[in-house]
Amino acid sequence: METKFSLPETHPEFRLNGLYYTNEELAAVAYSLIKEGEPYEGQAGNFLLDWLNDKDYIEVKTSGSTGPPKVISIKKQQMVNSARSTGKFFDLGPGTTALHCLPTNFIAGKMMLVRAMLLGWKLDLELPKANPLDRIFKIYDFCAMTPFQLDNSLSRLHLIKKLIVGGGAVSSNLRNLVQGINTKVYETYGMTETVSHIAARNVNARGKKLEEPLPFTTLPNVKIDIDERDCLIIEAPQLSDETLITNDVVELISENKFIWKGRIDNLINSGGVKLYPEEIEAKLAPIIAHRFFVTSLPDPALGEKLVLMVESEFSETALNNLEREIKVCRKLGKFEVPKKIYFVEKFEETANGKIHRANTLKSRIT
Missing domain, CATH: 3.30.300.30 (ANL, C-terminal domain)
Structure with missing residues (x-):
């Protein structure tokens, strides 16, 4: 029998725009963001209310990059599991300073808030735009961006220590542009159905020759295989109730590494x-x-x-x-x-x- 989901209390070190909130206090903050904030803050407020309600799932819209956008249900426990997995993989413990500059109506933006609340991050909300660092004057431990945002933020990337990039492939041109900088840049692989990323690759590892093509390494508790089309199969019981059969053609390097070749649709x-x-x-x-x-x-x-x-x-x-x-x-x-x-x-x-x-x-x- 499945255990009922019990919403974890916010971590003692959690801060949102500099202030600590309990779950109870977050509800009032969410209403305030919706009523008085900018549209992007209202998105965050709407998600917080969904997170705090009695349901054990969140409804999430897929991006539509591989087909028509659709709404799917993701269990809150799976989001908790994903947040903890990310914290472990990227070594982002309590006290991590993080910049949130993604739209919160998609999974990547929602997960930034979940990670902050559960792992004890100090999270600042910023307008999700092409160059999110242009008004930033402090250094952050962590941030998540799209490739387009990364491309527009290269001159100020020294403000971020670790960056994950998702929502589209990082071009070889962009990979070349981030070589030799101090920021650790990771390209991620994942989808809404896997509660954001299930694998990542460091595209600018210092002192290492950049491999071509560069393999992805899976996060903890993710098993991978291929089907008869050479498409990736993902088994991650902590993140999805079903085994996911993708349309991504890959080459398996080991039990936790793969090279992405392209979409079978293409x-x-x-x-x-x-x-x-x-x-x-x-x-x-x-x-x-x-x-x-x-x-x-x-x-x-x-x-x-x-x-x-x-x-x-x-x-x-x-x-x-x-x-x-x-x-x-x-x-x-x-x-x-x-x-x-x-x-x-x-x-x-x-x-x-x-x-x-x-x-x-x-x-x-x-």
Whole structure:
């Protein structure tokens, strides 16, 4: 028989914007944030009320990056387990100073609050925007950002000691930009269904040669395997009641390490050769200054042909220069060279700012 969830009291060292609150006091703070705060503070207030209510679950909206956004229920006990696992993995104990600069209506933002309350962090709420550090003048032990926020915060990253980056892949260009800095930057792997991240990789380990590709290491109590499609299977009973079968193609390195190759939804079969766009994009990133992605178009001989989409105005010079750069790129395999390059003035985007590949391709080709 399942034990009823009992909400843990806030840790004695917990601080929110400098002040300590018990669970009882947090309810009043939540109402105040909703009524008098900025919209992002109201989001935090709404979550705190959900956290403090009698239900043993929280309703969470998925991001919609791998399909239409949907609302799922996550048990509060699973959120507690995830918070403790993160604290252990990243060595973030009581007294950790942390900056919260993510929207609290998604799982990553909710988990920052849960970690702070349970682990005894001193958490400051900041507006979730492109460059969240621009008004920050103190040093924090920990912060979580999206790749877009990281890209816009490079000049002030010395204010963060440990940073986790999630909600999208960290490009090889961005990885190169964080080499040699003191901040420890970790790219995370996870999803709403796994209560944020279940694996991470340090993308700028000092004194170590950067491996390519870089493997992810799982957090405690997470078991991984692959199915017949080579897609990742996640078994984490503390975080999910079900075994999760993902659409992420991976290569297993060991029982707790894997290399992410790409989404099976994006897999291209060109003349019988399997091509993973994300792998090819990582190889092209150092030679393309603009946003871009690789995808496929139907081809009578190959079935699918590899094409490159670049977000930029078209010019013959730009096309010729790019074709020449690609031709001499030694990292690219014979079948990884795009058969055609398309320039698109503005990419179509999803609601949360990610590139909508299918719509961009459709609008350009039709």
